[in-house]
Structures are given as C-alpha cells and as structure tokens.
C-alpha cells in the first residue's frame with residue numbers, strides 16, 4: 258500500500274518563543290535548531306527576522322541543518338503599499354533561508370476589527386505577498402490565522418483567503434486554530450470541506466491547546482486530509498501552548514491508524530531520542546520537566562502499587578500502551594529497583610562502560626545515584642558528572658584535584674569585587690590559587706586556572722577549556738532550599754559536557770560543578786594521577 262507523506266513543521270523557536278517566561282538567546286535557538294535538525298523535522302521556523310535583535314542575529318548566521326528547511330516567519334504586506342516596496346517583506350526575502358511562512362487574516366471579523374481594512378484589501382495583501390515571494394524563489398507557506406473561527410463566521414470569505422495564497426502558488430496553506438477553541442469534530446468537518454477545494458497535500462494544521470485538544474485536532478486534521486502538522490517541542494507556546502510534537506511524532510510512528518497510512522521523513526531511529534529532546538528543552542528553559550507528559554514524561558511509564566506492578570512484571574503490556582524504550586523513556590517501578598538497575602545499565606552502556614549486569618558494583622552505583630537524586634542531584638542533563646561518578650565508583654578515575662580548602666570573598670564599596678582562594682594538594686605539594694572575577698564562579702575558575710601554571714602536568718589540559726553556560730536552580734526539598742548548579746563546558750574539539758553540583762549553599766554547589774568539569778577534562782584526556790600518598 259502506498260502511504261501518503263506527512264510533513265512536520267516545528268515552530269518552537271517562533272510560536273514557542275511567545276510563551277510567558279520564555280526568552281531564548283541566539284545560543285539557545287542554535288541549540289534547539291540543532292536538536293530538531295538531528296531528529297529530522299522537515300521545517301524549522303526560526304523566528305521573525307527584523308522583528309527583534311535575537312531573530313535577526315539568528316538568521317544572520319543561520320545554523321547548519323541536516324535536511325530540515327529553515328523557515329522565516331512574517332506578515333502579509335501592508336495595505337496601500339506594493340509588495341516590492343514593503344520593507345518588512347524585503348527583510349524576510351533577504352533572510353538566509355529557503356522558505357517563508359507568512360501569517361495573514363482569514364476571519365472577516367479580524368480584518369475589520371484588528372486591521373481596520375476592507376475585506377478585498379486583505380485578499381489583495383495575501384495574493385500580492387504570495388506572488389512576491391514565489392517570484393523571488395522562496396518556498397511559500399501561508400498561515401491562515403484564525404481560519405477555523407473565520408470559517409464558522411463566514412466560510413466563503415475564509416476559503417477565499419486560502420484560495421488567494423494557493424492560486425498564487427503557495428506550497429502550503431496552513432489552517433490555524435489560533436484561539437485554540439475548536440473541537441476535534443469541528444476540525445474534521447471543516448478540513449473535509451476545505452480539502453475538496455485545496456488538495457490535502459498542500460494543507461497544514463496549526464492548532465493551539467486552549468481546550469486541551471491541540472494534539473487531537475492535529476491528528477483529526479490529518480485523517481481529514483491535511484499533510485503538514487505544525488507544533489512545538491513539549492507543546493511550548495503562549496497561553497495553553499501549541500500542539501505537542503513530542504506526542505504527535507510517536508503517535509504517527511507507533512499507532513496503526515497512522516503508520517499504515519502515512520509516512521514521515523523523520524528516521525525511525527530517531528524516535529528513541531525524543532525523551533532526551535524533551536528534557537533538553539526544559540534544561541535550556543531552566544524549567545522542571547512535566548512528569549506526566551505523554552510518551553516522554555518521567556512518570557509516563559512508572560508503576561506503583563501491588564497489582565499493577567505484579568502484572569507489569571509478568572507482562573508490561575498489561576499497563577503500558579507502548580514499550581517505553583521506543584521513545585527513549587524507561588519504565589520505573591516504584592517499589593522495586595529492577596527498573597533502576599536497567600536504567601543504570603543502559604546509561605553505563607551509553608558511555609562505553611563495560612560491566613556485567615550481575616556485578617554488585619551496579620547496585621553500588623544505583624544506590625549512590627538514588628541517594629544523590631534524593632538530595633537534589635539530577636543526572637539527566639549532566640552527562641559528564643554521571644560518567645565521572647560511575648567511573649569513580651568503579652575505581653577507574655584516579656585522584657586528580659585534591660582540594661584542601663577554599664574561600665570566596667565578595668565585597669562592595671564602590672563596585673563589587675570578588676576574590677577567591679583555593680588550595681590544592683598536588684603530588685604532595687600545596688598549590689595556592691588566588692584570583693578575582695566578576696562573580697564567585699568566575700573568580701574561582703580564574704583562581705584555579707591562572708595558577709595551574711605551577712602544576713605543569715595539568716596545565717596543558719586546562720588552557721583550551723571554556724565555560725559556556727552556568728545555570729542555577731533552586732529546589733525546594735522540605736524545609737530548606739537546595740541549589741543545583743549546572744555548568745556547560747567545552748574545549749578546542751568543540752564538544753560540550755555538562756556537570757552538576759548540589760548544596761544548600763550556592764557557592765559550594767557551583768564549586769562542585771566546576772571541579773567536576775575540570776576533572777572530567779583531565780579524565781577524558783587521560784591525565785596522569787595526582788601522586789598524593791593516601
């Protein structure tokens with residue numbers, strides 16, 4: 258049977274960026290674009306070049322993507338101006354990307370109230386904008402804003418808006434449920450009618466989640482004919498969010514209704530990376546993950562309570578709709594540590610650590626990880642700290658940086674001054690490190706690295722080390738607040754690693770994460786051991 262092709266359009270970087278509290282930097286955008294490109298979504302909407310400095314800069318030096326098409330977002334031309342003379346369109350045309358997605362009105366109420374122009378003018382704006390980009394060789398997508406509300410109010414006009422874009426040569430006409438209030442049955446009926454006028458292979462769906470139906474609406478639209486789905490990682494988006502691609506993608510792959518009829522360009526091998534992708538976005542946003550998120554949440558396959566657990570242990574199918582491994586998640590059984598062991602083993606394997614599954618050291622690592630997680634550690638985003646911890650418990654990491662004591666002094670008279678002092682014992686010698694910086698972590702880092710010239714055997718490992726990012730999260734565990742610090746480091750090879758430190762004291766948490774970062778560098782480059790007598 259020939260299966261129809263479905264296209265995935267990600268709008269995390271544009272619509273997702275509308276979320277309250279989300280403020281992507283250019284670096285965040287580049288990171289997210291890379292994750293999406295690795296997964297293999299068809300389109301990545303990068304933002305609105307010209308609308309704000311971050312988006313302009315992002316398109317100025319666009320990321321290298323695999324097969325994903327970078328898309329710029331913008332608005333139809335202004336009324337009373339020709340498309341050729343519209344500076345907004347010119348800016349979009351000059352953006353470094355293959356495709357543009359242009360939003361325009363499809364609801365006469367909005368044309369009147371929001372734009373204050375005539376219905377015909379809006380149609381002309383859509384038509385001329387589409388023609389302008391198409392003649393200038395951009396792949397053109399038309400986002401028909403408020404299409405469903407527009408269709409309910411005035412179907413003829415709403416359809417005319419779509420027709421203008423389609424007849425001018427738009428590759429995609431995207432039906433938007435901008436206010437997110439349309440229900441799945443309505444979506445099905447309306448898409449069915451639209452697809453008699455514009456072929457489904459040119460139709461997309463953009464659903465908001467205001468009735469918790471964005472995923473259902475997207476899937477219903479596909480069954481009714483559309484062939485492009487727009488959504489975001491974790492359903493990120495303004496108000497109640499957008500359609501969540503972390504649920505849509507696995508559904509398309511794993512549910513018979515869809516996988517028998519449709520194929521998508523995303524490689525099935527990438528499916529197990531979705532859990533990580535979801536958590537990485539939370540990490541970038543410095544946000545606690547939603548445990549109960551479908552497919553990828555940490556509770557999505559956790560079982561508690563006698564009957565369920567014993568049934569799941571006999572056959573997981575009793576209480577699981579899919580095998581969690583398929584999406585990179587794992588089963589956790591709260592009263593037994595079977596799942597914890599399997600999880601630890603799979604992580605050890607990921608870092609190339611060979612160990613027999615029956616080796617008692619597996620239990621030792623599990624106990625230590627559990628103990629640390631209880632006190633606030635999280636190794637989900639801290640691969641380097643996990644690798645170090647496991648290898649230390651396996652006796653594979655020699656002693657490197659033996660810290661005797663450290664001190665940080667922050668003083669303010671006219672300006673803030675931070676000085677740090679760290680004393681190490683290396684090869685039996687006391688190494689005193691003093692330095693200053695613009696804050697405690699910077700001062701500690703400067704103190705250590707500027708003084709390691711005194712330790713020739715380690716100095717050469719540190720000169721190319723760079724701290725890229727520093728994130729602090731306050732965790733509320735019972736009566737006291739605990740601080741978790743995550744540091745991202747890199748070196749001349751350009752590969753970054755993440756380390757974590759936890760303490761009720763923010764400086765101590767930072768110091769732990771910093772020392773882990775330095776020790777990880779020494780470990781991965783097989784630096785010689787510190788020869789202190791034990």
Ligand SMILES: [Zn+2]
Nearest residue numbers: 272435463465
């Ligand atoms: Zn939207």
